[in-house]
Amino acid sequence: xxxxxxxxxxEHLQYLTLQPFQIVEDFCKLAxxxxxxxxxxKQYIKISRKLEVDTEVIxxxxxxxxxxxxxxxxxxxxxxxxxxxVLTLGFSPEQQNVLSNLYIxxxxxxxxxxxxxxxxxxxxxxxxxxxxQVSSRSLSQQVIPxxxxxxxxxxxxxxxxxxxxxxxxxxxNNLLHIVNELENALLQSxxxxxxxxxRALKT
Amino acid sequence: xxxxxxxxxxxxRNLECDIGVKIKNLKQFDADMVTGAVSSCLEAILHxxxxxxxxxxxxxxxxxxxxMAEQIKDLGFREDMGYQSILYYNEEEVRRVLIFLIExxxxxxxxxxxxEQIGYVSRIVKTLEDNIKESxxxxxxxxxxxxxxxxxxxxxxxxxxxxxxxxxxxxxxxIPDSRxxxxxxxxxxxxxxxxxxxQCSHRKLIPSLLYKDSEFPEDFDLKNVIRxxxxxxLNTIETDLNIPISSSxxxxxxxxxxxxxxxxxxxxxxxxxxxxxxxELENKKSQYILLQDKVKTKExxxxxxxxxxxxxxxxxxxxxxxxxxxxxxxxxxxxxxxLAKLNNMIEKANDRLAxxxxxxxxxxTPLLEEYKCLKDSLTSExxxxxxxxxxxxNFKETEIKLNENIKEKKDLSQNLTQQYKQINxxxxxxxxxxxxxxxxxxxxxxxxxxxxxLKDTREIQKEIKNLTGQVDRSFTLxxxxxxxxxxxxxxxxxxxxxLAALRDEFNIILKTLEDLGVVExxxxxxxxxxxxxxxxxxxVKLERVISDLRQIQKETDMMKKPSS
Amino acid sequence: xxxxxxxxxxxxISRNITLITDDIFKKIIENCFSFLTExxxxxxxxxxxxxxxxxxxEFYAALLAVTAEFARKNVSKEEIIKYLTSNCGLPSDRxxxxxxxxxxxxxKIEISLLNIGSSLPHVSDIKWKIDHIVKSxxxxxxxxxxxRICLIAEQYDNENENKALKNIHFTCNSxxxxxxxxxxxxxxxxxNNLTHRVF
Numbered sequence: 001x002x003x004x005x006x007x008x009x010x011e012h013l014q015y016l017t018l019q020p021f022q023i024v025e026d027f028c029k030l031a032x033x034x035x036x037x038x039x040x041x042k043q044y045i046k047i048s049r050k051l052e053v054d055t056e057v058i059x060x061x062x063x064x065x066x067x068x069x070x071x072x073x074x075x076x077x078x079x080x081x082x083x084x085x086v087l088t089l090g091f092s093p094e095q096q097n098v099l100s101n102l103y104i105x106x107x108x109x110x111x112x113x114x115x116x117x118x119x120x121x122x123x124x125x126x127x128x129x130x131x132x133q134v135s136s137r138s139l140s141q142q143v144i145p146x147x148x149x150x151x152x153x154x155x156x157x158x159x160x161x162x163x164x165x166x167x168x169x170x171x172x173n174n175l176l177h178i179v180n181e182l183e184n185a186l187l188q189s190x191x192x193x194x195x196x197x198x199r200a201l202k203t
Numbered sequence: 204x205x206x207x208x209x210x211x212x213x214x215x216r217n218l219e220c221d222i223g224v225k226i227k228n229l230k231q232f233d234a235d236m237v238t239g240a241v242s243s244c245l246e247a248i249l250h251x252x253x254x255x256x257x258x259x260x261x262x263x264x265x266x267x268x269x270x271m272a273e274q275i276k277d278l279g280f281r282e283d284m285g286y287q288s289i290l291y292y293n294e295e296e297v298r299r300v301l302i303f304l305i306e307x308x309x310x311x312x313x314x315x316x317x318x319e320q321i322g323y324v325s326r327i328v329k330t331l332e333d334n335i336k337e338s339x340x341x342x343x344x345x346x347x348x349x350x351x352x353x354x355x356x357x358x359x360x361x362x363x364x365x366x367x368x369x370x371x372x373x374x375x376x377x378i379p380d381s382r383x384x385x386x387x388x389x390x391x392x393x394x395x396x397x398x399x400x401x402q403c404s405h406r407k408l409i410p411s412l413l414y415k416d417s418e419f420p421e422d423f424d425l426k427n428v429i430r431x432x433x434x435x436x437l438n439t440i441e442t443d444l445n446i447p448i449s450s451s452x453x454x455x456x457x458x459x460x461x462x463x464x465x466x467x468x469x470x471x472x473x474x475x476x477x478x479x480x481x482x483e484l485e486n487k488k489s490q491y492i493l494l495q496d497k498v499k500t501k502e503x504x505x506x507x508x509x510x511x512x513x514x515x516x517x518x519x520x521x522x523x524x525x526x527x528x529x530x531x532x533x534x535x536x537x538x539x540x541x542l543a544k545l546n547n548m549i550e551k552a553n554d555r556l557a558x559x560x561x562x563x564x565x566x567x568t569p570l571l572e573e574y575k576c577l578k579d580s581l582t583s584e585x586x587x588x589x590x591x592x593x594x595x596x597n598f599k600e601t602e603i604k605l606n607e608n609i610k611e612k613k614d615l616s617q618n619l620t621q622q623y624k625q626i627n628x629x630x631x632x633x634x635x636x637x638x639x640x641x642x643x644x645x646x647x648x649x650x651x652x653x654x655x656x657l658k659d660t661r662e663i664q665k666e667i668k669n670l671t672g673q674v675d676r677s678f679t680l681x682x683x684x685x686x687x688x689x690x691x692x693x694x695x696x697x698x699x700x701x702l703a704a705l706r707d708e709f710n711i712i713l714k715t716l717e718d719l720g721v722v723e724x725x726x727x728x729x730x731x732x733x734x735x736x737x738x739x740x741x742x743v744k745l746e747r748v749i750s751d752l753r754q755i756q757k758e759t760d761m762m763k764k765p766s767s
Numbered sequence: 768x769x770x771x772x773x774x775x776x777x778x779x780i781s782r783n784i785t786l787i788t789d790d791i792f793k794k795i796i797e798n799c800f801s802f803l804t805e806x807x808x809x810x811x812x813x814x815x816x817x818x819x820x821x822x823x824x825e826f827y828a829a830l831l832a833v834t835a836e837f838a839r840k841n842v843s844k845e846e847i848i849k850y851l852t853s854n855c856g857l858p859s860d861r862x863x864x865x866x867x868x869x870x871x872x873x874x875k876i877e878i879s880l881l882n883i884g885s886s887l888p889h890v891s892d893i894k895w896k897i898d899h900i901v902k903s904x905x906x907x908x909x910x911x912x913x914x915r916i917c918l919i920a921e922q923y924d925n926e927n928e929n930k931a932l933k934n935i936h937f938t939c940n941s942x943x944x945x946x947x948x949x950x951x952x953x954x955x956x957x958x959n960n961l962t963h964r965v966f
Contacts, residue, residue: 080672121936123916123943126950130957132331137371138410138883141841143330144362145338145961147954148887151918153937166935168920170890171362172335172958177343178893179951182916185895186944189912194897198911201901336962346891346921353878360874362881363891366921367930370885378828379821382776392821398812399828400802404928409803410883412832413839 003071003085012060013068013089015053021094023051028102031065035106069103073110079103124163125152131169147175206638207298213634214305218243221255229294229301237292238267244304245274261755264290275300278307290751291744322611337361373416374403671713678706774836777829778855780822787826791815792861795823799830800868804875837869838876844869888920888933914939 005013016024030047033040041055044062048055072082082103086096126149133144148169154161170178188194208228215222220243222236232240235256242253253271257264268286276284280303288296338361346352352364376399379392403411410416536542685702688695781787787795794815798808816823837847844866851862899911917936924931939947 078669078672080669080676084676120938123937123939123947126947128950128954130954130961132327134327136881136884138413139839139877139880142877142881143327143334144881145331145335145958146365147958149890149954151935151937167887168890168918168935169365169887171364172338172955173341173343173361173363174346174889174891175951175955175958176339178890178918179948179955180343181893181895182944182948182951185897185914185916186941186948189897189914189941194912198899201899201911332962335958339958339962351878351882352889352891352921353881355874355878360878364889364921365882365886366889366891367923368882368884368886369923369928370925371883372925376828379825380777381780381822381825389821392824393819396821396824398824399831400808400812406883406928408831409835409879412828413835 002081002088003075003077005068005071005089009064009067010089012064015057016061016064017090017092017095019095021092021098024091024095025098027061027065028098030062031069031102032106034062034066035109065099065102068099069106069110070114072103073107073114119156121153121155121164123151124154126150127152145172147171206642207302210635210638211298211301211305214308215240215243215301218247218308229298232292232294232297234290234292237289237297238271240301241271241275241289241304244301244308245271248278248304248307249274261751261758275304278304291747293739295738322615325615333358334361369406371410371414372407373411373414374407375415376402376411674709678702774829774833775855777825778833778851778857780826780829781861782856782858784858786819786822789861791823793864795827795830796865796868799827799834800872800876803831803834803879804872834869834876835880838873838880886922888922890918890920892919893917894919912941914941914944916944 016027019027030040030043039059039062041059044058045055048058051058072085077085079100083096083100086099087093091099128147128149131146131148133142133146135142146169148167151166151168152163153166154163156162205228211229212222212226220240222240226232226236238257239255242255245251245253254267258267265286268289271289272284272286280300282299284300288300337356337358341354341356341361344354344363346364346366349363352367353360353362377396378399379389379396383389399412400408402408681702682699685695685699689699781792794810798810798812798815801807801809812827815827842850847866847869848859848862851857851865852859857865894917896915897911898913898915900913915936915938917934920933920935921930922933923929
């Protein structure tokens with residue numbers, strides 16, 4: 001699959017296609033810095049003086065590269081697809097090589113950023129112990145089996161997972177029911193119907 | 204399968220099943236051994252006896268085999284099971300059946316042991332076990348259908364939810380007490396106080412009845428502390444209030460004074476006259492009272508005098524009698540002789556009295572001492588006796604307790620030794636663990652291999668995908684280029700046509716390649732199936748069935764002959 | 768039997784057969800048991816008072832308290848009868864009547880007593896659904912299956928005085944769900960092992 005870029009995006013990258021691949025490499029480095037630290041305007045001004053162009057051009061180039069990476073990741077382009085897409089933009093094979101390298105190294109990092117759009121609490125851990133309640137203030141002789149559980153759930157907030165713990169208890173009968181239900185859920189997810197739905201959604 | 208077979212054979216030998224030393228795996232089992240193994244497992248599980256060997260008669264064999272199959276199915280064996288599995292066994296099936304039966308074994312043998320347990324802890328453990336068993340065997344019910352989250356069963360109850368249990372909180376209840384003498388309180392109790400059941404919410408009633416958490420004992424210090432602080436604060440308030448009160452009183456007093464002065468001026472003249480008269484009256488009155496008092500004192504004096512006069516008279520009569528007696532004795536004593544005699548007698552009597560007193564004293568003191576001693580010893584003896592008695596009672600109690608303990612302990616030790624023996628008999632844990640470890644390492648190795656293969660396949664798939672992508676792309680590229688030229692150039696047009704044909708051809712080739720792969724896979728599947736079918740040895744079994752059938756026919760014929 | 772001393776004088780009120788007749792005694796017992804188990808009284812209490820309502824009230828309160836106490840301490844039927852007849856001086860037919868009713872309701876009273884005391888939220892049910900993410904604002908790719916799990920836990924709400932349900936929501940992907948099932952099954956296996964333990 002080839003990606004098509006918007007017109008102004010293509011224009012922004014136009015400047016870069018005219019540069020030797022060493023300069024493109026430098027721009028890639030700047031894009032990497034942008035990804036990890038955000039924009040660095042001072043440096044852009046310095047470079048713009050060196051190359052004798054507007055600062056805006058430099059900025060657009062860097063934003064263009066970053067946006068190209070983002071779009072490619074969003075559509076999960078393979079390496080070959082990315083190569084072809086870059087070539088159709090008018091980059092030389094050498095320049096393309098540099099960009100492809102950047103794409104391959106940064107791919108996972110960008111996926112991480114793009115993933116988990118809505119934060120929901122996920123199961124993290126469950127610790128349990130078996131208890132027998134043998135006496136209480138109001139009933140001196142009793143034998144009640146109980147399973148006390150500590151459920152830990154985690155929620156991703158700005159890349160930091162926040163953990164929440166809850167104490168719960170249950171009895172063997174309900175425990176059996178819960179296990180059966182969960183196994184049923186797992187079984188259903190592997191059923192032919194589910195697989196069909198999954199396959200239909202993937203294509 | 205070697206490992207599994209070893210474990211199965213080991214367990215069967217533990218069941219005292221007759222299996223020769225030479226036999227190492229299930230392949231070497233014959234029909235009799237299979238029957239023996241299954242029947243001894245069933246015996247251990249169901250505690251009813253089964254024949255260990257197949258009977259010679261075919262129909263009896265059939266009956267026995269189907270009976271055993273039925274039993275195994277009843278135990279919960281899910282797979283296909285019938286008489287044929289025992290009579291015309293195959294290795295796989297027998298292995299599965301035996302694994303199932305051996306898994307069932309240990310539970311049952313222990314259950315019979317752990318029925319009678321003694322002692323607090325083991326009793327609790329026993330009830331716990333029963334409770335869990337009950338709880339796990341019951342079908343699940345939503346807790347909204349249960350009252351107070353508890354389900355009653357034949358043996359007691361199982362708790363399905365403690366969500367309805369409220370925390371223990373008490374309230375002070377007002378309960379009448381018939382021992383009190385306070386009439387007002389009684390009146391209140393008779394007419395006003397509601398029933399205890401209406402004094403607080405239902406969930407709080409039982410704890411409030413049982414525990415007095417919200418009441419302080421009578422002599423609790425806190426109460427005094429509170430009272431003291433209250434008194435202090437009240438006092439300060441009162442003193443604060445007193446200051447304005449006294450000043451206002453003063454004001455009132457002065458106003459009253461002023462009014463009085465006005466009146467005085469008016470009535471002074473008349474007042475003076477009246478005053479004089481009343482003064483005189485007063486004087487007369489006091490004089491009268493004075494005179495009356497005097498009369499009273501005189502009368503009292505008179506009474507006194509009369510009394511003294513009477514007394515004097517009495518005294519006089521007495522003295523006169525005395526004088527008479529004295530004069531008589533005077534006449535007797537006037538003789539010297541008589542006097543001396545009397546004196547002597549008196550002295551003698553005195554001496555005698557002293558002697559007797561001494562004698563009495565002498566006799567009395569030792570007796571008294573003795574009595575005292577005896578009394579003391581008696582009390583000490585008594586206290587000792589009491590002590591001993593208490594001790595004895597204590598000893599008796601402890602003896603009973605110890606006896607009980609001993610009995611319990613004895614039973615327990617007996618049970619434990621029994622269990623110990625049983626455990627000893629199957630003490631091949633180490634072997635099992637070693638085997639399990641070996642198996643795990645094997646599995647790990649296999650897992651690694653599987654991972655490797657998976658990786659390979661994935662790589663190949665990736666490659667295929669890449670290649671197909673490339674093919675597609677190159678076709679489209681070529682297509683675009685030639686199509687662009689084809690508008691002007693005749694040769695290009697032809698080449699474009701050729702390109703289209705080429706693509707079709709290639710597509711067909713690719714398709715056939717894929718089909719080939721599918722067919723190959725199918726072939727492999729079929730081969731596997733054939734292998735499986737072969738391993739079942741149907742033909743041999745069929746032959747056996749036919750021969751058995753013939754034998755049955757023969758048997759029936761034999762039976763018919765004597766009857767006819 | 769020391770704790771029962773407090774109730775002795777109040778319980779011995781029922782020796783007075785003219786004040787508490789057989790019929791009233793029976794009705795009070797029925798009220799007592801139904802209140803401890805079914806939450807309501809069968810007979811109207813005002814009909815049970817004769818000449819001395821305060822004494823009847825006292826007896827009723829003591830009967831409720833001692834019944835709860837018997838169940839709490841798991842006192843046997845014989846001991847109950849012995850206590851009522853020899854310590855409180857009740858006629859033996861009344862003691863028998865009480866003890867018989869008590870045996871009938873013992874389990875239910877125990878259950879009532881069991882439900883006094885604080886406990887953790889008790890998980891009693893579970894709901895689940897399977898989701899597939901088809902598309903999101905950030906990503907084109909699909910993801911799934913995702914298991915949305917809701918544990919339903921019960922706990923007593925002391926303020927509203929009723930049972931309150933609490934829903935615990937969380938999400939699992941397949942791996943996490945497997946982990947959860949594995950851990951719960953481990954607990955279940957432990958329970959199962961307890962039922963046929965090797966000592």
